[in-house]
Amino acid sequence: MEIVWWIxxxxxxxxxxxxxxxxxxxxxxxxxxxxxxxxxxLTAENIGWIFWVAMAVLTLLLIFSDIIAxxxxxxxxxxxxxxxxxxxxxxxxxxxxIPPFGIIIVPFVLVIVTEMVQKKTTQEAFKAALGSLIxxxxxxFAKIIIQLIxxxxxxxxx
Numbered sequence: 001m002e003i004v005w006w007i008x009x010x011x012x013x014x015x016x017x018x019x020x021x022x023x024x025x026x027x028x029x030x031x032x033x034x035x036x037x038x039x040x041x042l043t044a045e046n047i048g049w050i051f052w053v054a055m056a057v058l059t060l061l062l063i064f065s066d067i068i069a070x071x072x073x074x075x076x077x078x079x080x081x082x083x084x085x086x087x088x089x090x091x092x093x094x095x096x097x098i099p100p101f102g103i104i105i106v107p108f109v110l111v112i113v114t115e116m117v118q119k120k121t122t123q124e125a126f127k128a129a130l131g132s133l134i135x136x137x138x139x140x141f142a143k144i145i146i147q148l149i150x151x152x153x154x155x156x157x158x
Contacts, residue, residue, distance in 0.1 A: 005041045009034040013151050020143055023095035023103050027143065028059050031150055038158065051157055055150060062146045066091045066103075069139035070132055074111055077131025080118055086110040087132045091139075107132045 012034030019027030035055065039047055070087040079087070090107030097106055111132045115125035 002042065005037055009037050012037070016147055016151075017144070020140055020147075021100050024099050027147060028062050031147060032059070035154060038154070043158075047157060051153070054153065058146050058150050062143055062150075065142040065146065066136065066139035069142060070107060070135035073131035073135030073138065074128050075131070077127050077134070078124055079111060079115060079128030079131055080120075082118065083111045083114045083128050083132075086114040087135065090132070091136070104133065104136055107136065 012030045015025060016027040016031045016034075019025035019030065032055070035047070067088045070091055071084040074084045074087045075081075087107045087110065090110040091103060094102035094104070094106030096102065108129045111129040112125045115128045116122065120128070
């Protein structure tokens with residue numbers, strides 16, 4: 001039975017990385033499911049409060065990485081506050097529209113439209129939308145790194 005539990009744990013961790021490409025998969029949730037399978041099905045000892053607190057902090061960082069990165073880069077590339085907000089909304093809405101491409105396309109389009117409505121030039125609007133794209137790529141990279149840290153830490157402590 002232990003082999004089945006380990007297969008499930010590894011499947012959860014792999015599925016978490018699939019969630020980077022297909023945002024409909026809740027990456028952080030499946031990582032936690034893997035942790036819980038180990039904690040409640042494979043070991044009698046507690047993994048440790050330091051691990052759980054660290055994972056909670058990394059989880060919060062993971063959840064907000066897309067929104068933070070998108071807003072930061074839209075602002076850095078000359079976007080307005082409204083453009084920043086629309087980029088954040090676009091990440092959330094885009095994850096449900098034409099996955100996995102919606103998470104790239106929707107924020108990009110929303111930022112262009114928002115900036116143009118605010119009387120920015122096409123070039124300025126495109127630059128701000130480019131910031132949204134760079135923000136998405138940065139957020140995705142951050143998610144991959146954070147997930148790797150979580151999973152490697154798990155395997156180090158067990």
